[in-house]
Amino acid sequence: MPTEPEKTKRRKRPIAVRNSRIHGRGVFATEQISKGTRLIEYTGEIITWKVADHRYADDGSNGYHTFLFDIDGKKVIDAAVGGNAARWINHSCAPNCQAVGEGDRIFIESIRTIKPGDELVYDYGFVFQERHTPELKARYRCLCGAKACRGTMVAKKK
Ligand SMILES: C[S@@+](CC[C@H](N)C(=O)[O-])C[C@H]1O[C@@H](n2cnc3c(N)ncnc32)[C@H](O)[C@@H]1O
Ligand SMILES: [Zn+2]
Numbered sequence: 001m002p003t004e005p006e007k008t009k010r011r012k013r014p015i016a017v018r019n020s021r022i023h024g025r026g027v028f029a030t031e032q033i034s035k036g037t038r039l040i041e042y043t044g045e046i047i048t049w050k051v052a053d054h055r056y057a058d059d060g061s062n063g064y065h066t067f068l069f070d071i072d073g074k075k076v077i078d079a080a081v082g083g084n085a086a087r088w089i090n091h092s093c094a095p096n097c098q099a100v101g102e103g104d105r106i107f108i109e110s111i112r113t114i115k116p117g118d119e120l121v122y123d124y125g126f127v128f129q130e131r132h133t134p135e136l137k138a139r140y141r142c143l144c145g146a147k148a149c150r151g152t153m154v155a156k157k158k
Pocket of ligand 1 (some may be wrong): 020022023024025026063064065066068069085088090091092120141142143144153
């Protein structure tokens with residue numbers, strides 16, 4: 001008797017894009033997510049910073065909003081081109097996710113248990129070649145609302 005071809009089960013992602021209290025749109029858990037779950041890849045066009053700097057003005061005309069994810073200081077993923085839901089994940093100073101690099105690819109993974117309805121957030125940790133002045137930090141002001149909020153999406157310089 002012919003057997004039915006085995007169906008490849010593709011698990012639906014436990015996340016959804018909704019309006020965020022932090023900023024614009026965000027990504028939320030639709031069910032409980034265990035610590036250490038790889039949730040989504042940060043996809044988009046891989047370009048050099050040189051191309052990105054030509055593509056996007058750095059003069060505050062767009063409120064310093066960005067869909068760019070730095071890969072290695074030279075290359076960057078532009079999620080405005082071919083990006084998926086990962087581009088809506090906001091920053092928090094008390095994150096429940098982290099970005100993990102594998103070559104030129106970036107994945108977002110949970111770093112603790114996340115309850116249904118919680119917003120997924122990771123620490124953008126923006127790093128600049130220039131000095132991290134109070135003005136620069138204010139330009140990337142953080143509205144995450146965490147008790148431990150450092151007030152900026154800019155990383156502490158090591
Ligand atoms: C990859 S987008 C995230 C999606 C964004 N909420 C939206 O609706 O376009 C990154 C941008 O979102 C904003 N953003 C993300 N997290 C933030 C935070 N904690 N505080 C203030 N703005 C934030 C900043 O403008 C940042 O450049
Ligand atoms: Zn914050």
